[in-house]
Amino acid sequence: MCVAVRDSCAPVLLCRGLSWPDSLDCDRFPADEDMCLASLSKEYKHIHKELPKPICQTCPAVEEFFTQKRVLDVFCANNFAMASGTALIYDDEMTSYKLLWDNPECDIEVPERLLSSYEQLKHYHLVERCVHVPVREGTEEEIMLVHSSEYLEVVKSTQTMNEEELRRVSENYDAVYFHPNTYRCAKLAVGATLQLVDSVMSGKVRNGMALVRPPGHHSQRNAANGFCVFNNVAIAAQYAKRRYGLQRILIVDWDVHHGQGIQYVFEEDPSVLYYSWHRYEHQQFWPLLRESDYDAVGQGKGKGFNLNVPWNKVGMGNSEYLAAFFHVLLPVAFEFVPELILVSSGYDSGIGDPEGQMNATPECFAHLTHFLMQLANGRLCAVLEGGYHLKSLSESVCMTVKTLLRDPLPQISGEMAPCLSAVESIQNVRAAHKPYWKCLMYEEATPLHDLSTKSQQMMEAELIQTSTHPTAEQAAGTTSSEEAIKTDRFLESHMKKILCPVPPVKTAAAIVSKAYAHLLPISVQVEMEMNAQELKTLVSGFDAELVKEEKALLSLQNVVAVLDKILKKKVCNGIAESSVASVSTTFALKHCFDFGLQRVLCIVVGDMDLELNLDDGKILLMNICQKQQTEKTNSKYHISLNWKEDSERNNFFCAVLGFILPVAYSYQPDLMIIVIGPNSSLGVNGISLLTCLLQGLATSGILVVIQDTEIKLVQSVAKALSGVSTPDFGAYAPASQENVLEIKRLRDQLQQEWKMLRCSVRDWISGS
Numbered sequence: 013m014c015v016a017v018r019d020s021c022a023p024v025l026l027c028r029g030l031s032w033p034d035s036l037d038c039d040r041f042p043a044d045e046d047m048c049l050a051s052l053s054k055e056y057k058h059i060h061k062e063l064p065k066p067i068c069q070t071c072p073a074v075e076e077f078f079t080q081k082r083v084l085d086v087f088c089a090n091n092f093a094m095a096s097g098t099a100l101i102y103d104d105e106m107t108s109y110k111l112l113w114d115n116p117e118c119d120i121e122v123p124e125r126l127l128s129s130y131e132q133l134k135h136y137h138l139v140e141r142c143v144h145v146p147v148r149e150g151t152e153e154e155i156m157l158v159h160s161s162e163y164l165e166v167v168k169s170t171q172t173m174n175e176e177e178l179r180r181v182s183e184n185y186d187a188v189y190f191h192p193n194t195y196r197c198a199k200l201a202v203g204a205t206l207q208l209v210d211s212v213m214s215g216k217v218r219n220g221m222a223l224v225r226p227p228g229h230h231s232q233r234n235a236a237n238g239f240c241v242f243n244n245v246a247i248a249a250q251y252a253k254r255r256y257g258l259q260r261i262l263i264v265d266w267d268v269h270h271g272q273g274i275q276y277v278f279e280e281d282p283s284v285l286y287y288s289w290h291r292y293e294h295q296q297f298w299p300l301l302r303e304s305d306y307d308a309v310g311q312g313k314g315k316g317f318n319l320n321v322p323w324n325k326v327g328m329g330n331s332e333y334l335a336a337f338f339h340v341l342l343p344v345a346f347e348f349v350p351e352l353i354l355v356s357s358g359y360d361s362g363i364g365d366p367e368g369q370m371n372a373t374p375e376c377f378a379h380l381t382h383f384l385m386q387l388a389n390g391r392l393c394a395v396l397e398g399g400y401h402l403k404s405l406s407e408s409v410c411m412t413v414k415t416l417l418r419d420p421l422p423q424i425s426g427e428m429a430p431c432l433s434a435v436e437s438i439q440n441v442r443a444a445h446k447p448y449w450k451c452l453m454y455e456e457a458t459p460l461h462d463l464s465t466k467s468q469q470m471m472e473a474e475l476i477q478t479s480t481h482p483t484a485e486q487a488a489g490t491t492s493s494e495e496a497i498k499t500d501r502f503l504e505s506h507m508k509k510i511l512c513p514v515p516p517v518k519t520a521a522a523i524v525s526k527a528y529a530h531l532l533p534i535s536v537q538v539e540m541e542m543n544a545q546e547l548k549t550l551v552s553g554f555d556a557e558l559v560k561e562e563k564a565l566l567s568l569q570n571v572v573a574v575l576d577k578i579l580k581k582k583v584c585n586g587i588a589e590s591s592v593a594s595v596s597t598t599f600a601l602k603h604c605f606d607f608g609l610q611r612v613l614c615i616v617v618g619d620m621d622l623e624l625n626l627d628d629g630k631i632l633l634m635n636i637c638q639k640q641q642t643e644k645t646n647s648k649y650h651i652s653l654n655w656k657e658d659s660e661r662n663n664f665f666c667a668v669l670g671f672i673l674p675v676a677y678s679y680q681p682d683l684m685i686i687v688i689g690p691n692s693s694l695g696v697n698g699i700s701l702l703t704c705l706l707q708g709l710a711t712s713g714i715l716v717v718i719q720d721t722e723i724k725l726v727q728s729v730a731k732a733l734s735g736v737s738t739p740d741f742g743a744y745a746p747a748s749q750e751n752v753l754e755i756k757r758l759r760d761q762l763q764q765e766w767k768m769l770r771c772s773v774r775d776w777i778s779g780s
């Protein structure tokens with residue numbers, strides 16, 4: 013098969029001006045091997061997640077050259093012709109309906125939500141960087157993938173109603189208003205969402221966002237609910253299953269309300285994994301449902317495929333949202349292996365929102381988006397749901413789109429320490445889902461019934477019912493419009509602080525064997541020799557002895573050339589090959605501090621001794637190695653993680669998500685250096701995973717130093733850094749008990765210092 017594929021694909025590639033990458037050569041199967049992907053054994057089944065419509069599909073050469081088009085599709089998407097680009101779908105016709113009467117429950121859902129988001133996208137010049145995709149109406153058949161025909165008729169009938177009649181229909185539902193244009197806009201919202209799905213699934217773009225009104229996640233088979241008329245995202249998931257034969261779709265609902273409508277549609281469906289976090293407050297918050305709690309895990313065959321993270325307090329923010337991603341959503345999602353991600357992208361979970369009362373700042377959504385982009389081969393469709401503070405909403409929309417376009421992420425602000433109530437919720441979801449997911453298999457914690465927020469919550473609820481208890485904002489002496497203005501002002505200066513210029517080049521590479529240069533992604537800038545005198549001057553300040561050694565000097569040259577470009581923001585990140593990685597790394601670190609950096613995260617994979625001063629916290633050194641060290645010397649800034657790799661699959665997910673990322677986010681480095689030394693305990697898959705997931709930090713500033721040239725590794729790291737395609741992380745493997753125990757041990761030792769590690773109340777209490 014391999015040879016057949018090459019023979020068929022190479023001409024197609026050639027007609028696109030690309031040569032067949034030698035790295036893909038493999039002669040395990042001769043040309044006449046009659047084997048198709050459908051018959052592959054289970055461990056190769058993950059390849060099926062890549063069922064794309066690559067660009068080469070539109071190439072006329074395909075039909076002539078090729079019989080196994082399906083195989084070509086898979087190879088194209090995985091290896092060389094990955095879709096690029098970001099779709100943006102918006103039409104101002106969706107601003108053509110509004111609330112016509114007085115109703116304080118609904119008056120926050122205004123047309124300006126779309127207008128101001130789109131204006132802000134224009135302001136940041138993001139609109140012109142996206143692929144514009146037109147909207148269309150969803151058809152009745154499409155709407156009926158989720159809704160009943162009776163309900164469809166009701167909505168249709170509102171087109172010709174007068175205000176009095178509209179009011180009356182609206183009253184049949186909870187928190188809903190109709191306008192004569194509602195039906196038309198609701199059909200456009202469905203159609204816009206499906207246009208986005210088609211653009212992504214056909215390979216026209218890699219990802220995208222649809223700005224729509226009305227939103228969808230509360231609406232149900234027979235009912236409008238919470239400003240929602242048709243369930244855009246649920247319809248999109250059903251549509252993608254039918255039209256593209258998808259078997260696993262992940263829906264991430266980061267709106268602050270529970271999308272109970274989506275939960276109901278997929279409750280018994282194991283092919284759609286629904287994740288929602290929401291303001292819950294022990295069922296005191298709208299929509300006031302028992303089934304929004306963490307123990308609603310799905311039903312029948314769908315058990316384990318519904319993940320609810322209920323927030324029992326307001327004020328959750330960046331660190332709580334990240335903790336929920338690290339300890340709940342991401343481990344499960346990587347195990348699930350989705351083929352497509354739909355985001356119910358509500359921004360009422362952001363700072364300043366009058367409904368949510370949460371604290372997440374706009375860049376938090378960049379980080380959430382970035383993590384999701386590492387799944388499903390990057391196929392992500394974000395669809396607007398809620399968001400009622402116009403400035404917070406529009407800045408957050410912009411951060412999402414900017415991240416989809418693969419700009420470097422701003423550093424995330426705030427202290428990285430999830431609050432007790434959030435950790436309780438996280439512990440509870442993990443415990444509830446332990447039976448269904450291997451990644452939670454060794455979880456010891458059980459659900460907590462005595463939650464820290466409960467008694468206080470109940471008292472408050474009683475007070476509100478029985479008296480004229482002042483609301484929080486009245487008590488604080490501010491009105492909601494004053495609050496909103498405060499957030500406006502905060503965001504005005506906050507965005508100026510966090511937005512940084514984008515370097516003109518994403519990735520630089522300095523490699524020993526220049527012959528390999530053509531095997532790297534085209535966009536990677538290959539560094540040639542640095543001026544010898546310049547280099548000598550740089551190096552002599554470090555160690556005069558070194559300058560005399562030709563080999564060391566050459567090796568340093570690669571590292572310095574790339575590092576210097578990163579520090580001067582000429583490139584985001586880079587790779588350097590170095591035959592003396594430990595000397596180079598020590599030198600690189602010194603160069604960083606001379607340059608004025610405060611914190612450098614240095615991850616050493618393999619055996620390597622670095623002589624560093626680790627007392628002042630300017631370096632956090634993490635060593636991932638195979639050898640069992642007899643005496644462990646873990647301290648805040650010097651951590652060693654013993655890791656045994658699974659020989660065939662990738663078992664590193666749990667270490668990256670459960671340990672490395674939480675520590676790295678707690679530390680908040682200005683730069684990261686990943687050193688791949690001898691006896692690397694990780695294979696290409698593990699290293700790619702690490703490189704991809706860490707890119708949210710240090711505004712993507714990563715230097716990867718590789719000691720032993722292995723072209724596959726260099727290529728894979730180059731892919732990961734440049735983002736030209738999502739590297740394959742290999743098939744998911746759960747970590748062994750031994751590995752899990754290692755992580756537990758480290759977590760116990762370090763969660764006092766690195767608070768993002770906390771995922772159970774026992775951690776929280778022992779660490780506080």
Ligand code: Q6P
Nearest residue numbers: 117187227228238269298397398
């Ligand atoms: C919130 C209704 C009722 C209480 C008002 C994407 C949008 C949404 C809708 C929230 C409806 N509030 N004091 O749907 O989830 O944001």
Ligand code: ZN
Nearest residue numbers: 267268269398
């Ligand atoms: Zn909402």
